Amino acid sequence: MSEVTASQKHPKGLWVLFGTEMWERFNFYGMRTLLTLFIVNSLMMSKEDSSLIYGGFLGLCYLTPMLGGFIADRFLGNRYCIMLGGLLMAIGQMLLFFSASIFSSNLDLAKTLLYVALGIIILGNGFFKPNISSMVGSLYPKEEKSKLDTAFTIFYMGINVGAFLGQFICPMVGDVVNADGTRDIFAFKWGFLAASIAMMIGTITFYLLKDKYVITPEGKPIGGLPKNNDASDFEEGEATSAKFSTKSIGIAVVAFVVLTVVFNQLFGQNWIYSIIYGSGLTLAGLILSDTSLTKIERDRILVIYIVSFFVIFFWAAFEQAGSSLTFIADNQTDRNFFGWNMPPSMVQIFNGIFVVAFAVPFSMLWDKLRAAGKEPTSPFKQAVGLLLIAVSYFIIAHNVKDLGNSGLLAVKWLVLLYLIQTFGELCLSPIGLSLVGKLAPKRFASLLFGVFFLSNASGYALAGTLGSILPATGEQFTRAEEAGIDLQAVLDKTVEPTGKDLFLLAQFNIAKIKNESLEKELKPIIEQNNKMIETSKKENENFKLDREKLTFPSVDTLTKIESEKTIVAANPVFAGFEIHNLFEFFMVFVILCGVASVILFMLTPTLKKMMHGIK
Ligand code: GLN
Secondary structure, three states: HHHHHHHOOOEEEEEHHHHHHHHHHHHHHHHHHHHHHHHHHHOOOOOOHHHHHHHHHHHHOOHHHHHHHHHHHHHHHHHHHHHHHHHHHHHHHHHHHHHHHOOOOOOHHHHHHHHHHHHHHHHHHHHHHHHHHHHHHHHOHHHHHHHHHHHHHHHHHHHHHHHHHHHHHHHHHHHEEOOOEEEEOOOOOHHHHHHHHHHHHHHHHHHHHHHHHHHHHOOOOOOOOHHOOOOOOOOOEEEOOOEEEEEEOHHHHHHHHHHHHHHHHHOOHHHHHHHHHHHHHHHHHHHHHHOOHOOOOOHHHHHHHHHHHHHHHHHHHHHHHHHHHHHHHHEEEOOOOOOOHHHHHHHHHHHHHHHHHHHHHHHHHHHHHHHOOOOOOOOHHHHHHHOOOHHHHHHHHHHHOOOOOOOOOEHHHHHHHHHHHHHHHHHHHHHHHHHHHHHHHHHHHHHHHHHHHHHHHHHHHHHHHHOOOOOOHHHHHHHHHHHHOOOOHOOOOOOOHHHHHHHHHOOOOEEEEEHHHHHHHHHHHHHHHHHHHHHHHHHHHOOOOOHHOOOOOOOOHHHHHHHHHOOOOOOOOOOOEEOOOHHHHHHHHHHHHHHHHHHHHHHHHHHHHHHHOOO
């Protein structure tokens, strides 16, 4: 157990950072379990929109670290940024708590609060995340850098102990069923409150312990204000920072604007996603424009870029956890887990559990292979990660194949999916970080980490897009049936829905209103119906929907909806392919990640050469 003996010799500061990051990830992943369910069930938005919001939110969480890293290096230092980030995230979660407390009396305000809260959490994460990771590195003086791999393994476990706790507590208090078996849409707020409290504990822990433990062996504070740094804090040659000419910065700004517009206009991405993709590509180009780069450095940077491109597909598939996989756990899964009916949001917990269980065995496996001279190169490990995630979706795809619209998937298959995905994550995520650390020329290190994080961000944006092509799931078929509509027949285009049918499908967020003025006209009617359904359900447990008791728009409007098709009920489409069912949905991930994996495997010999001796 060389890991254990080594870990005993780690500086105490590592445990402070471990604890702080643990509480922060509690807050982040705990909230992630509830976010999309809250948006769909309480704020009554569609699954499609909630997936897009989720992807944009996660993507921006990995865009702002560029800013947080920059502000820390120039002005505030790591410590202040961590405390500021922690505080902001705690405030953001508190705003989510308010949003989840008032939605039934003021839906519009609740939606506004949601966006403000997510914005604040995004900023907070940007201040927090890069700085806590870079402090782990700074704890070790030059001669102890060999301990870094183990340090990051321990730290990665802290991340996942936190994720596990958050994914247990937040669903326990926030994802609750009423006596009649329906979801308590008023409980989400307790989950957000728990997340906020966790973040406060993390921030206070760090505030109280930092001066005593987060220090160099000589007792100097680590991560203080940059103006207090003296030259001895830097390693030899490190002062040479990246300097870009005004011309290349000018070109970069123009390129960023052009690329963002191209993604928005040509590829139909929303502005947030376009900004994420645009900034990743621009920063990558900017670094390569530096004329001081040698051929070897340039080759190594290209390897970082190529790997960064491929990991996009991994995160896009992996982050389905908080959207489509949670919807499936909610609506089409038998969640009986050893006699206990798990809350759907809690199914995500298996990722955290498996990382904690397998992070050390995996790093021991690499050590063993290294000792035997058989350790694969990093790109090879990443290709394995991609292959594993493709396999995980292949297994699920085959298990949902015969479920139809009302069958239930056994929860063990989702557990298996998370097990295989976690193995993939352990081949890809910590390895990727250390690969960037090893390949990046020092003067570009933080910027190249920025590119790497931006590729994660792009993966999350893609996760949002892919999550939004989830076809209708079980409960939507049931709801439509209650309202007297054969949804399958509508989607198969074997019946022509009437204006009333289309209105009802829009009312249930199954069909999409394609026209803004129509949306404005229908909104008050939809809200009125929702209120009626809600109060009737409260008054009578056995309430059955009678479509004729609902309020409908005027006959004129209904006729117009029918003839002009301003409300559309159709299967989602991705890259020109119609997604008819869950099998086809999951196969999208199998194909994307499978193809990415095969290409990366084929590229590994070339990449190995381009790494010039680094593994
Ligand atoms: N789960 C890890 C974390 O939260 C990795 C996420 C990532 O790198 N995209 O830090």
